[in-house]
Amino acid sequence: GITRIDHVGIACRDLDASIEFYQRVHGLTVEHEEVNEEQGVREVMLRTNGTDDGNASYLQLLEPTHSDSPVAKFLDKYGEGVHHVAFGTGNVDTAAHAAAGNGIRVLGSEPRPGTAGSRIVFLHPRDCGGVLTELVQAPEDTTGDR
Ligand code: V0V
Numbered sequence: 826g827i828t829r830i831d832h833v834g835i836a837c838r839d840l841d842a843s844i845e846f847y848q849r850v851h852g853l854t855v856e857h858e859e860v861n862e863e864q865g866v867r868e869v870m871l872r873t874n875g876t877d878d879g880n881a882s883y884l885q886l887l888e889p890t891h892s893d894s895p896v897a898k899f900l901d902k903y904g905e906g907v908h909h910v911a912f913g914t915g916n917v918d919t920a921a922h923a924a925a926g927n928g929i930r931v932l933g934s935e936p937r938p939g940t941a942g943s944r945i946v947f948l949h950p951r952d953c954g955g956v957l958t959e960l961v962q963a964p965e966d967t968t969g970d971r
């Protein structure tokens with residue numbers, strides 16, 4: 826099952842400007858930065874709460890790496906803003922199968938590499954009330970299969 830909100834993904838045109846905004850206005854700092862070519866993003870994680878046991882919550886700021894990536898298309902269509910909500914789970918395979926069993930389209934045949942060694946799956950926004958939903962299993966998640 827779901828154990829936390831792992832992160833909220835925010836689409837940005839200028840990652841450095843967005844980092845500066847969250848630092849100045851909310852005092853949040855970058856804990857992790859990564860380029861994920863498969864997902865077409867340069868992204869940073871800003872921790873909002875929690876500890877290093879795999880159960881913290883983050884903001885994920887996303888900048889597209891190329892013009893036909895999911896985040897680039899989102900920016901063209903909607904502009905900057907909330908792109909997805911990511912639920913943490915102790916077992917992403919189980920969580921994805923449960924969603925599929927409820928008739929929700931799971932994007933991709935198996936979990937993909939996510940930020941900082943996590944394993945991620947996306948659920949189609951049209952099957953989730955307009956919310957692009959990500960399931961994420963952190964590498965150090967201690968919640969187990971529940
Ligand atoms: C599209 N739609 C959305 C949406 N993107 N609705 C809510 N939130 C979004 N972000 C709606 C769109 O308005 C359409 O609605 C419908 O879904 C189909 O969208 P589309 O414009 O035709 O675009 P597609 O089909 O080319 O792509 C949409 C999907 C795509 C969601 C399938 O973006 C995708 O595969 N996303 C998963 C991968 C991803 O987003 N990676 C970047 C984050 P109507 O017109 O049908 O009503 S990477 C990440 O988070 C990482 C690495 C991490 O956390 O570690």
Ligand code: CO
Nearest residue numbers: 834885911959
């Ligand atoms: Co994400």
